[in-house]
Amino acid sequence: MENEQNDNVNRDELIMQQQRDIEREISDTIPLVSEKLPVNCLNAEYIGDAVFTSKIEDLSAKYSHLRRTRPDGNCFFRAFAYAYLEHLISNKEDYDKFRQLGENSKDKLVQLGFPSFTLEDFHETFMEVVKRVDPSTSNPDILSEQLHKIFNDQGYSDYVVVYLRLLTSGKLQEEADFYQNFIEGNFTIEEFRHQEVEPMYKESDHIHIIALCSALGVGVRVEYMDRGEGGTVKAHDFPEGQTPKVFLIYRPGHYDILYPK
């Protein structure tokens, strides 16, 4: 039995180690957020695939560029934050509103019962990032460059992801009755937040997107590109009816940033 136990511990360890190795291998090859790439760069991944080729063509008609994000389970949050902050660089009015909302968000989360100790840490870093793209401080080109640098610095980038996860979790808690309807299986909202929202690297679903968009009052359009029929990508706006400021492409398991023509 002792041996068996040791084996179990070791096997657990080995699996976790292997997982870390794989994660590291991925992170070494793909930047957290890439440079802007032409949309048709996607073709290289789907050579000879009629369904995807036709969908990429459809996508190219509406969007000129995309930015890849690292497929580490945080892609939705990272893509969202990058794309929205990039939008704010050239929209002073939206920027001021967002900055105010960001400032106030910490107290709200504390009221919802989040531990202020760690929250302060993430909020501070998040606000530091927001301040560093303040449109009144420099010209858009310099700020965009700055944004790109910050988002490829793992420390800052991940702190921003954590804070967005907390905001999402807070929204789910605040409107638990509403969001409970979206949860499949026997999860309570509480369990879902602790298991699927707050931990890093957990992938995002519709419910994460809806909660984050409504927490921040930002519209997002997601273009879905999968093996489904029709030869065109399918757009979905969150929340429905709101003018989207952030454009993302979803391929099964992964989000990247899109730039409309």
Place this chain on the structure above:
Amino acid sequence: MAVNMAVSRIKREFKEVMRSEEIVQCSIKIELINDSWTELRGEIAGPPDTPYEGGKFVLEIKVPETYPFNPPKVRFITKIWHPNISSVTGAICLDILKDNWAAAMTLRTVLLSLQALLAAAEPDDPQDAVVAYQYKDKYQLFVMTARHWTNVYAGGPHKYPDCDAKIQRLKDMGIDEHDARAVLSKENWDLEKATESLFS
């Protein structure tokens, strides 16, 4: 950057634990064991009304470079008889130390969660199958064994002369004290079975 973030975060957490309520009540404690801030020693008091009451349990805490995005590695150094903790290695089965870790958690959260684990075992998700089986099948024996281990290894108050006598019998046969205790615990303090399993 990543390493510095882990270290500066730990430094801040260290202060947090130091000024927290629980430390005033001597319920949790955290210490540096070297200057690196990546290896720490934790201590939790056994919760009241549990077999661990009165015991102090020492923990090894290793902080990975990627902290707080990945959980700290924690194991019991003090030997303990609990379904979710290996009686052999001290390895812990607790969701927040694995998949459900979140960067907003702290070492304080971990220590308090471990205390909660001592107060509410989850025998259906065991780390130590033998202990879990005893917990479910022979609960009274489990409580006695856990108290006995708490007494011997963690300074708990409940002595069991009966257990000590049986251990002594095996020691007289040349068995190491801890090995004797482990095998007797596993065999529900049946001396005959314990002897059998040792010498067969």
